[in-house]
Amino acid sequence: MISAEKLLEKQRTYFRSGATRSVSYRVHQLETLQKVLVEHEEELMNAVYEDFKKPELESYATELGILHDEISYAIKKLRKWVKPKRVPGTLINFPSSNYTVAEPYGAVLVIAPWNYPIQLALLPMVGAIAAGNTVVVKPSELSPNTSSVLKKIFEAWFKEEFVAVVEGGVEANQDLLSQDFDYIFFTGSTRVGKIVMEAASKHLAPVTLELGGKSPCIVDGTAKIKTAAKRIAWGKFLNAGQTCVAPDYLLVHSSVKVELLEALKNSIRDFYGVNPKLSPDYARIINKDHFHRLCSYLKEGDIFSGGRYDEEEYYIEPTILNNPKNEAGVMEDEIFGPVLPILEFESIADAIYRVNSGSKPLALYLFTENKTTERLVLKECSFGGGAVNDVVAHLGNRNLPFGGVGNSGMGNYHGKASFDTFSHTKSIMRKPTWLDVPFRYAPYKGKLKWIRKILK
Numbered sequence: 001m002i003s004a005e006k007l008l009e010k011q012r013t014y015f016r017s018g019a020t021r022s023v024s025y026r027v028h029q030l031e032t033l034q035k036v037l038v039e040h041e042e043e044l045m046n047a048v049y050e051d052f053k054k055p056e057l058e059s060y061a062t063e064l065g066i067l068h069d070e071i072s073y074a075i076k077k078l079r080k081w082v083k084p085k086r087v088p089g090t091l092i093n094f095p096s097s098n099y100t101v102a103e104p105y106g107a108v109l110v111i112a113p114w115n116y117p118i119q120l121a122l123l124p125m126v127g128a129i130a131a132g133n134t135v136v137v138k139p140s141e142l143s144p145n146t147s148s149v150l151k152k153i154f155e156a157w158f159k160e161e162f163v164a165v166v167e168g169g170v171e172a173n174q175d176l177l178s179q180d181f182d183y184i185f186f187t188g189s190t191r192v193g194k195i196v197m198e199a200a201s202k203h204l205a206p207v208t209l210e211l212g213g214k215s216p217c218i219v220d221g222t223a224k225i226k227t228a229a230k231r232i233a234w235g236k237f238l239n240a241g242q243t244c245v246a247p248d249y250l251l252v253h254s255s256v257k258v259e260l261l262e263a264l265k266n267s268i269r270d271f272y273g274v275n276p277k278l279s280p281d282y283a284r285i286i287n288k289d290h291f292h293r294l295c296s297y298l299k300e301g302d303i304f305s306g307g308r309y310d311e312e313e314y315y316i317e318p319t320i321l322n323n324p325k326n327e328a329g330v331m332e333d334e335i336f337g338p339v340l341p342i343l344e345f346e347s348i349a350d351a352i353y354r355v356n357s358g359s360k361p362l363a364l365y366l367f368t369e370n371k372t373t374e375r376l377v378l379k380e381c382s383f384g385g386g387a388v389n390d391v392v393a394h395l396g397n398r399n400l401p402f403g404g405v406g407n408s409g410m411g412n413y414h415g416k417a418s419f420d421t422f423s424h425t426k427s428i429m430r431k432p433t434w435l436d437v438p439f440r441y442a443p444y445k446g447k448l449k450w451i452r453k454i455l456k
């Protein structure tokens with residue numbers, strides 16, 4: 001197996017050869033990537049199923065479908081994105097023409113988590129290729145079937161000096177992180193995000209950190225409860241709750257709490273039947289450690305519905321946890337599983353206070369029909385992105401840059417934002433030589449008053 005050092009050297013040499021720079025090369029590679037996803041669709045979906053029994057429709061919609069959409073869009077828009085952008089000149093530099101141009105960073109490293117193991121490894125890659133970089137991708141060791149299929153497929157279809165998949169765990173990652181990559185794009189936990197940023201600082205490598213956190217979902221007294229319940233249950237129990245932007249906990253106005261709890265219970269039954277264990281549409285927990293961590297939360301409140309589990313299958317029933325204990329794990333850690341704690345509030349100011357007393361979340365959701373409440377919550381709470389009267393869906397719009405803030409991350413991607421993330425914006429001023437205004441040159445005597453007039 002090639003070492004991380006040698007791999008980076010190969011990629012850097014390839015990048016410096018200029019091979020990745022032409023638009024036609026980038027488009028061709030994106031088309032190849034799309035072909036790979038079509039030809040290996042079944043193999044990829046089976047691998048994700050093997051990893052945690054992810055249902056077929058969810059695998060298509062949230063892994064392959066979203067990738068197809070992103071690739072088609074990048075192919076369609078790339079010629080426009082790479083064009084230099086003219087910007088206005090300023091009087092002090094008259095005459096000049098000014099523009100910015102997107103330049104690839106070089107060799108970039110993408111580190112992915114296990115929960116959307118195809119999408120989160122390849123979606124950043126689309127932006128990196130579109131921007132003209134070479135890419136090393138490190139998928140997660142916790143989704144080993146998907147990781148090994150990705151490795152096999154990419155070895156067969158791409159030159160490793162252009163795109164390479166490196167398998168392995170923490171050690172492989174640390175090895176990669178000790179190299180001098182030109183850009184590091186990390187998706188994963190806040191804890192590991194800090195390790196990545198520290199490693200990147202040694203080489204001053206720029207980073208995007210797509211992290212997690214506790215994303216609140218507020219339901220006020222005016223919300224359309226049945227629709228809210230359906231959408232919340234869908235977004236929470238999709239991927240068995242193992243979604244970075246899943247509603248982590250609910251803040252419900254006391255006047256609608258009973259109605260919402262009942263509606264949530266009904267939605268869960270409608271989606272997965274009376275015994276979700278038998279449903280083909282409900283995934284499993286990724287491994288034993290996460291299974292036990294999640295089971296421990298079941299004791300940290302009153303189970304309103306759900307609560308059954310089976311260690312053999314790493315199955316945990318969609319669970320609604322009423323009156324969770326404060327300072328319990330379930331209200332301290334990111335849940336990242338099918339347990340939904342419910343908290344109650346009396347005034348929207350209390351709900352806002354509760355949200356703002358934690359770290360800035362990756363997502364925030366609000367169900368309301370009241371415009372004043374909507375404006376207030378969106379103004380007062382800082383979070384990565386979110387939705388009003390829906391959950392999770394904002395992530396599926398490539399025109400909305402996706403990323404966190406504070407503890408939930410920095411930087412963003414999707415659509416054009418991906419191209420921008422993986423490009424350095426180079427600024428150029430072009431001066432003609434037919435005129436050389438003498439203000440800037442010494443001797444300065446008598447010139448200050450003119451400079452003052454222009455720079456004000």
Ligand code: NAD
Nearest residue numbers: 112113114139140169170173188189192210211212213244
């Ligand atoms: P993780 O941070 O444990 O692992 C992510 C990657 O980092 C893996 O490839 C892993 O091999 C590597 N890694 C783990 N420990 C490391 C260490 N000590 N040093 C160097 N590398 C290390 O995250 P995870 O458990 O795979 O994923 C779950 C987390 O990811 C959740 O917090 C979730 O919210 C977050 N997430 C965020 C997004 C997003 O887009 N913002 C998407 C999915 C998941």
